[in-house]
Amino acid sequence: MATTEWNRRHILSLEDFTAAEYDIILQTAASFREVLTRRTRKVPTLQGRLITNMFFEPSTRTRSSFELAAKRLSADVLNFAPGTSSLTKGETILDTAKTYLAMGTDMMVVRHQQSGVPQTIAWELDRLGAQVGVLNAGDGLHAHPSQALLDLFTIAQHFDPDAPRTALLAGKKIAIVGDIVHSRVARSNLWSLTACGADVHLAAPPTLVSKPFADAFASESGSLSVHWQLEPALENADIVMTLRLQKERMSSNLLPSLREYHQQFGITRDRLALCQPHARIMHPGPVNRGVELSSEVMDDARISLVQTQVTSGVAVRMALLYLMGGGKSVA
Amino acid sequence: MTSELLQQVRAIDPASGADRTADVWIENGTVRAIEPTFATADGELPAGTIIRDVRGCVLAPGLTDLYSHSGEPGDDSVETLASLQAAAAAGGFTRVAILPDTDPCLDRPEVIATVRDRAEGGATRLLIWGALTSSRGGDRLSEMTELAAAGVVGLSDGAPIEDLLLLRRQLEYAQPLGLPLAIWPYSTRLTGGGTAREGVDSLRFGLVGDPAMSETALLAAAIECVAELGVPVHFMRVSTARGVELIDRAKQQGLDITASTAWTHLLLSTRGLRRYDPNFRLAPPLGTPRDRDALIDAVQSGTIDAIAIDHRPIAYEDKTVAFAEAPPGTIGLELALPLLWQEFVEPGRWSPLELWRALSLSPARCLGHEPPRLQAEAPAELVLFEPNRTWTVSPETLKSRSCNTPWLGRQIAGRVVQTYRHGL
Numbered sequence: 001m002a003t004t005e006w007n008r009r010h011i012l013s014l015e016d017f018t019a020a021e022y023d024i025i026l027q028t029a030a031s032f033r034e035v036l037t038r039r040t041r042k043v044p045t046l047q048g049r050l051i052t053n054m055f056f057e058p059s060t061r062t063r064s065s066f067e068l069a070a071k072r073l074s075a076d077v078l079n080f081a082p083g084t085s086s087l088t089k090g091e092t093i094l095d096t097a098k099t100y101l102a103m104g105t106d107m108m109v110v111r112h113q114q115s116g117v118p119q120t121i122a123w124e125l126d127r128l129g130a131q132v133g134v135l136n137a138g139d140g141l142h143a144h145p146s147q148a149l150l151d152l153f154t155i156a157q158h159f160d161p162d163a164p165r166t167a168l169l170a171g172k173k174i175a176i177v178g179d180i181v182h183s184r185v186a187r188s189n190l191w192s193l194t195a196c197g198a199d200v201h202l203a204a205p206p207t208l209v210s211k212p213f214a215d216a217f218a219s220e221s222g223s224l225s226v227h228w229q230l231e232p233a234l235e236n237a238d239i240v241m242t243l244r245l246q247k248e249r250m251s252s253n254l255l256p257s258l259r260e261y262h263q264q265f266g267i268t269r270d271r272l273a274l275c276q277p278h279a280r281i282m283h284p285g286p287v288n289r290g291v292e293l294s295s296e297v298m299d300d301a302r303i304s305l306v307q308t309q310v311t312s313g314v315a316v317r318m319a320l321l322y323l324m325g326g327g328k329s330v331a
Numbered sequence: 332m333t334s335e336l337l338q339q340v341r342a343i344d345p346a347s348g349a350d351r352t353a354d355v356w357i358e359n360g361t362v363r364a365i366e367p368t369f370a371t372a373d374g375e376l377p378a379g380t381i382i383r384d385v386r387g388c389v390l391a392p393g394l395t396d397l398y399s400h401s402g403e404p405g406d407d408s409v410e411t412l413a414s415l416q417a418a419a420a421a422g423g424f425t426r427v428a429i430l431p432d433t434d435p436c437l438d439r440p441e442v443i444a445t446v447r448d449r450a451e452g453g454a455t456r457l458l459i460w461g462a463l464t465s466s467r468g469g470d471r472l473s474e475m476t477e478l479a480a481a482g483v484v485g486l487s488d489g490a491p492i493e494d495l496l497l498l499r500r501q502l503e504y505a506q507p508l509g510l511p512l513a514i515w516p517y518s519t520r521l522t523g524g525g526t527a528r529e530g531v532d533s534l535r536f537g538l539v540g541d542p543a544m545s546e547t548a549l550l551a552a553a554i555e556c557v558a559e560l561g562v563p564v565h566f567m568r569v570s571t572a573r574g575v576e577l578i579d580r581a582k583q584q585g586l587d588i589t590a591s592t593a594w595t596h597l598l599l600s601t602r603g604l605r606r607y608d609p610n611f612r613l614a615p616p617l618g619t620p621r622d623r624d625a626l627i628d629a630v631q632s633g634t635i636d637a638i639a640i641d642h643r644p645i646a647y648e649d650k651t652v653a654f655a656e657a658p659p660g661t662i663g664l665e666l667a668l669p670l671l672w673q674e675f676v677e678p679g680r681w682s683p684l685e686l687w688r689a690l691s692l693s694p695a696r697c698l699g700h701e702p703p704r705l706q707a708e709a710p711a712e713l714v715l716f717e718p719n720r721t722w723t724v725s726p727e728t729l730k731s732r733s734c735n736t737p738w739l740g741r742q743i744a745g746r747v748v749q750t751y752r753h754g755l
Contacts, residue, residue, distance in 0.1 A: 015535075092651040092652065093652065094651055112653060113653075114656055115537040115607065115653075115654065116536070116654045117607075119606070120653075123606070142537025142538075143537065184537060212534060213534055216532075
């Protein structure tokens with residue numbers, strides 16, 4: 001099914017990914033999912049390679065997932081954390097990247113609280129002629145490609161566990177509910193889901209999703225609409241993706257209260273009745289119980305895919321590191 | 332005694348609308364004659380006259396920059412007054428006005444005098460904006476009468492004044508001084524922490540949007556102040572399509588206002604933010620493509636009177652950070668003329684006269700100055716510009732001490748060959 005070769009050194013944004021590339025990722029991730037069920041959950045694919053996790057923005061979950069993925073591929077892993085670095089002493093982000101380049105890093109996994117930093121590092125490394133791949137592990141409000149790809153994998157394997165593929169998403173109604181304007185996860189999901197032909201519906205109060213979103217992320221293959229009420233987005237939805245709501249949103253007057261948010265946009269069992277009978281709920285974590293999701297929905301394994309997302313995360317990140325590392329066929 | 336004949340130069344004078352190929356004779360700092368062809372054989376020229384064939388070059392009045400930033404006093408490492416003046420001259424500017432945001436800031440006569448002394452003998456005439464508020468603090472009036480007596484070119488903080496009562500008091504109090512007042516209509520509070528003009532690009536690139544109303548709400552309020560008091564005001568850094576509309580309407584109502592936009596906002600838009608180059612981080616932020624188009628049309632129509640350079644030198648280590656964390660600003664004195672010429676004059680969108688009006692004639696008038704002219708018997712305050720000469724933007728080719736520009740390392744066309752600055 002995958003007819004093209006993988007030829008990206010970096011994964012920075014999904015904006016220009018093709019359906020064929022998504023299919024390569026889904027197929028590769030499915031193979032690694034199988035590896036992770038073996039007795040020895042490890043392959044020697046990236047033995048001797050050095051992967052540096054550069055998490056300028058603190059993260060435990062995503063960093064652990066990347067670290068585990070790298071270790072399952074037998075790569076060596078360095079972890080950079082700004083608390084212990086010289087960033088405060090006038091060293092620029094590019095100086096930091098060059099330091100790890102000089103140590104022989106093959107791939108950098110970069111997270112930063114500001115949009116654009118992984119791109120800046122990747123372009124500087126290209127300019128220097130370095131053969132180093134950069135994987136964006138989340139930059140500001142801009143992108144979180146590995147999260148969107150694990151979401152895509154989770155959805156595709158939900159529809160066909162044996163052969164997860166992009167074609168399964170065509171025409172599926174996917175609702176994304178929550179703090180969309182501040183979400184890099186939502187932005188990356190918009191590129192991937194619409195490219196795979198899904199019918200995407202955004203729902204949030206106007207302060208958290210503006211109408212121009214539909215133009216900003218318009219796609220030829222899928223469709224995208226913006227709603228300021230929950231119901232039209234949920235109606236007959238196949239998948240409901242919820243997003244984490246940060247508490248700061250109240251202090252900047254984007255919302256009056258968490259209570260009102262939950263009343264209007266919280267996903268409860270009652271509201272799920274509007275969706276398709278087989279509908280599933282997703283969330284990138286960590287969940288504010290009783291805000292984005294009721295506990296009842298979150299803990300119901302028949303409805304919630306939240307734990308599957310975490311498991312998929314390792315397989316998908318293994319696939320990405322493997323493909324960036326030049327892998328052609330799966331071990 | 333100097334005497335020079337520039338043969339077959341494209342001679343441009345926006346004040347008279349002249350744009351023709353001619354021979355121009357300059358003697359002892361005065362333009363002596365402009366003729367279609369000047370007979371050199373019949374002994375009319377003094378002995379020792381240098382005759383230069385400058386076919387393909389443009390000779391025109393020197394440019395005036397309405398506002399830029401110096402490092403000195405305070406931060407000589409990014410720019411001294413001398414390097415700023417040299418950069419200005421290299422870019423065709425015979426007059427450059429600096430904003431008061433130095434350290435110490437330019438809010439007292441003795442500081443103005445010191446800066447003026449230090450700039451004496453520099454490559455370009457340096458003009459000084461005195462602060463509108465004490466210490467540029469944005470809360471108390473500066474001693475404007477003393478600053479006026481010290482010879483400031485006008486009064487401006489170069490920073491937003493968001494307190495509308497203070498703005499009103501400034502306009503009221505400054506009336507007898509007869510000096511230009513330059514106001515930047517911008518509300519830092521309404522930006523909501525945004526770093527990119529709000530629109531599809533800010534959404535797509537994940538940059539917090541700064542809505543156009545951070546400019547237009549304050550602009551509309553300031554226009555109301557002007558309407559009530561009848562005091563002339565110059566609006567700096569107009570950057571939005573809606574801002575252009577407000578200026579246009581106010582001018583049609585006969586209000587005594589002038590306006591400028593920064594050269595960068597004519598060349599770049601939010602589209603270019605895709606690369607997150609910190610050199611694109613400006614204040615106000617770059618406009619959307621629609622804003623940019625409106626600014627380009629407004630400069631051509633004269634709704635926006637002048638193009639300002641707003642040259643702001645920043646050290647490499649301060650600018651090599653994430654886009655949103657970068658201090659806003661870019662250098663421009665040496666780049667604006669060539670890049671604007673290539674973008675607008677070369678393809679025929681603007682005439683050379685329109686560009687020169689916006690960079691020379693109108694900015695001088697916004698300052699209440701007699702603009703330099705290219706005409707017989709006028710002092711030779713001129714620039715000789717070669718539009719097709721290419722050069723590479725680098726620390727070695729720039730006179731500025733800083734290189735914070737998106738064009739660093741790129742080859743561009745258009746270079747000032749010489750500036751004449753008689754009487755400055």
